[in-house]
Amino acid sequence: MSRQPSPPRPPAPAAPLGLSLHLPLSRRQALRLSLFSTAGLLVSPRHLFGAAAPAPAAASAAAGPAVRKAKSIIQIFLWGGMSHNDTWDPKPDAGYDYNGPMKTFLPTNVPGITLSEWFPRLAKQADKFALIRSMTHRNNGHETAAYLMQTAHAPGGRLAYPSVGAVFAYLRSEDYQGLIPPYVVLTQPQGRFSEEGFLGPRFKPFATGGDPNASRFEVEGVVARGISDDRQKNRRDLLEQLNTLGRAAAANPLMAASEEAKQNAYGLILGEGRAVFDLGREKPELRDLYGRHTFGQDCLAARRLVEAGVPYIVINYPGGWDTHKDHFQTMNRQCPQLDQGLAALLQDLHQRGLLDSTLVWCSGEFGRTPKIDWQPPWNGGRNHYGNVFTVLVAGGGFKGGQVVGASTAKAEEVQDRPVYPADLLGSIYHLGGLDPNAKLPHPMGLDAFVLPSAAEGVKSAGLLTEIM
């Protein structure tokens, strides 16, 4: 164990999750790292760096606890795994076997950042987001990779860890008291793994169901199909009138607590809560800007939830991105919608002054094979690929107009600055003002922490301090 790390680098050999000493760093990156590594060291979980790593006392005092820059977090989960080189890490020179029919590559409003032809709107917002082009975990299974990307813990362990959203809901349950549950999924649960993990059903995400692009967004439990407000009120009156036992047992504290919870539920069903889901209150032009499709209106609903103070919102991309077959047809159909909804979201959050306090991250559980599989039955499809892929992050303390890391010439491996799930989620926890060292309440009283310990064999190359 190295007990004398030479500044500015953290003691990598002592701690697997420290910055690797063997990375080829550019001069500029090295400079950035030197500026941020002390902070990075301090926000990193102590059990990653180990007690053996001496933290400079002065810096320790200066950094203090993480400041909450991101009040709310929007996670756009491109489940199934979106191709990275067809989208945000294009390689114009990779040739037909890699790019297929793609011929045009778009410059953006940030010199040096190029996107594929499907993202003209996002290209105009590049100053607002950062692209992590060196995301990696080398896992190609949907379930295990989704678990990695949403917990940072190694799959297959003894404990089923909660997702980042459930951890936010848990750690912020003290200071968020809104009517709407703290962890909302638009619109369908993904179900690749049990998001609440051992935190239990209280921290399960509230999945809205319904379609925000329909004339009425029927949020499960909040807006019921075919039941008018009048009928809803009549029913409620009837329930009160027939509540014979409730009245007889009014002295029982259990009844009082239950009654209060029911009133809160009605705050959503008939009160202010449901107005948050009423997209009809938005100007038609703004709804057009987001796009009149489910994903676009998901993004608009997410913005409204942010305004209501909801800490963590997930948009599970409708339909997903698991394009083994019909790859380019699907990309042709879905990318423009992703482009429209996401660009509008960033633009709208920015114009409302919400982008600084709202962190948006957009990723699949992995990317897709950069080389196209022309053989049947795939016929021009792309398969699962966890070696390298791209994640988009914006707002909430992340700098825009940035690219972190790089993939190799054909987007097949990490070229520069690997970013592991623990680095990404650690950065999100940091900006969200949560302590990645925090202990989670395990039902069997076992030690469980927000981020994994080095003992789990999870890799890290350090927090994303270069874009904070």
Added chain:
Amino acid sequence: MKTAFALAFVLLAWPAAAAEAQPGPSIYEAPPPPAPDNPIDQQVRERLSTLGIPPTLCSDAVFIRRVSLDLLGKLPTAAEARAFITDPDTANKRRRLIDRWLQREEFADYWAMKWGDLLRIKAEFPVNLWPNAAQAYHRWVRAALARNQPYDQFARELLTASGSNFRVGPVNFYRALPNRTPEGIAAGAALIFMGTRTDAWPESQLAGLAACFSQVGYKPTREWKEEIVFWDPLKDIPEATNGLAVLPPPPRSNAPPRTAVFPDGTRAPLSAERDPREVFADWLTAPGNPWFARNIANRVWAWLLGRGLIHEPDDLRPDNPPSNPALLAYLEKELVASHYDLKHLFRIILNSQTYQSSSLPRGDVALAEANQGCYVLRRLEAEVLIDAINQITGTSDLYTSAIPEPFTYIPSDQPAVALADGSITSPFLALFGRSARATGMENERINKMLPPQWLHLLNSSHIQRKLEQGPGLRALGAPPRQPRVIATNLYLAILSRFPSPDELKVLENYIRSARLKSEPRREHLVDIAWALINSPEFIYRH
């Protein structure tokens, strides 16, 4: 039951016509019983009178609902409720119902579910029991309950079985533990059979018990996920554990102890000729063991009345004494004298006025609950709640498991209560706090009504669809029926009782006011059923 007591019932329930619309105050209660004639009630009465809590007695309607939920985990049908409430044999009908209900198939289903929580019968997470083993384990537990296996034998089999996890159900006791070290097994056995939590024990006390589990062996076979649990006499006591991890040698002595020291201080030599697990089972089930009978008697009391004489029911320790020691001693004595006949224990408790007291105590609720002065209100378990809704609406739910279970077929009309494996689930069961079967603790179920649970019951498409499309409700409302008849049918099916005159008036008004719209009938029926399903009287045991 005494004659005077019986007479009170006769007077109350006699006019058959009046039973169609019972007067208000007696919906939930019958006249207070006279002096009791059994030791349970005598013990409780004595205590209640010093506390100034008047005794109460639940009505027949409350009784059949309560005893059906508590014994079978399901609602009585409308026909069962009607027949029982109108049965004129008031002197004997409660006792007869208890006897009949104890013989029903659903008894084993429901109690296997409860034991499944304690024994952690679940294919995966946090312990990998595996689907086939979970099924075998559940099958064994259910069969033992169905034939009312004496409880000491039940415990002994769980503690001493050897063999394949797929073929010998009870060996899974040793697999469904988060920690397979001797100490981990000892902690698990103490929790289940002694009702005590070892976290507060001195280390040496746990080590003394762990010696009994230091020769538990586990080995794989050539069949995928099969595992043999066996007595491995070659294992050192207690140096090696189960082969997965080797503990450092004990710090205090060089020679490994060849003696088990039980928590009461009894010492038992361990020989190479005998499985140490049997030594533990001998000590545990011997007459006079201070934990064994006490734990199960207290648990059964807690399961039936909603609160243990020792509270929490799995927290037996010297500084947590029973609220009524004489009563607990009596229950222990009855259990041992009946050769650990659990149904006997059920029977004497269920026939007591204490069990049959009202859930609406006079005065301070907490005081009454802590002193057996009332039946404790509590929400239906997730499984019982959805089964009740499905029974009323004539619908079913889909149950699935995230763990690949190629050999598990789950029929579409499967009641949730009878699900064998905690990994087989549904969004409803998760939302309503079904046990995660991780800890074996009684408090692992979360029977709360928080806003998400209310949103689901009040307004989800899941419940709404059942109400609107379920054949059960349609049949109840089939024309040409009078609103009064429909209302009575709904009340019997959902709340297991007749509506009061006041309630009938409310319903008639509701139907009349809503009739302004077209298509009145179906919508009313749905709304009334909705209101009853969302009333605490339905959601809670009372």
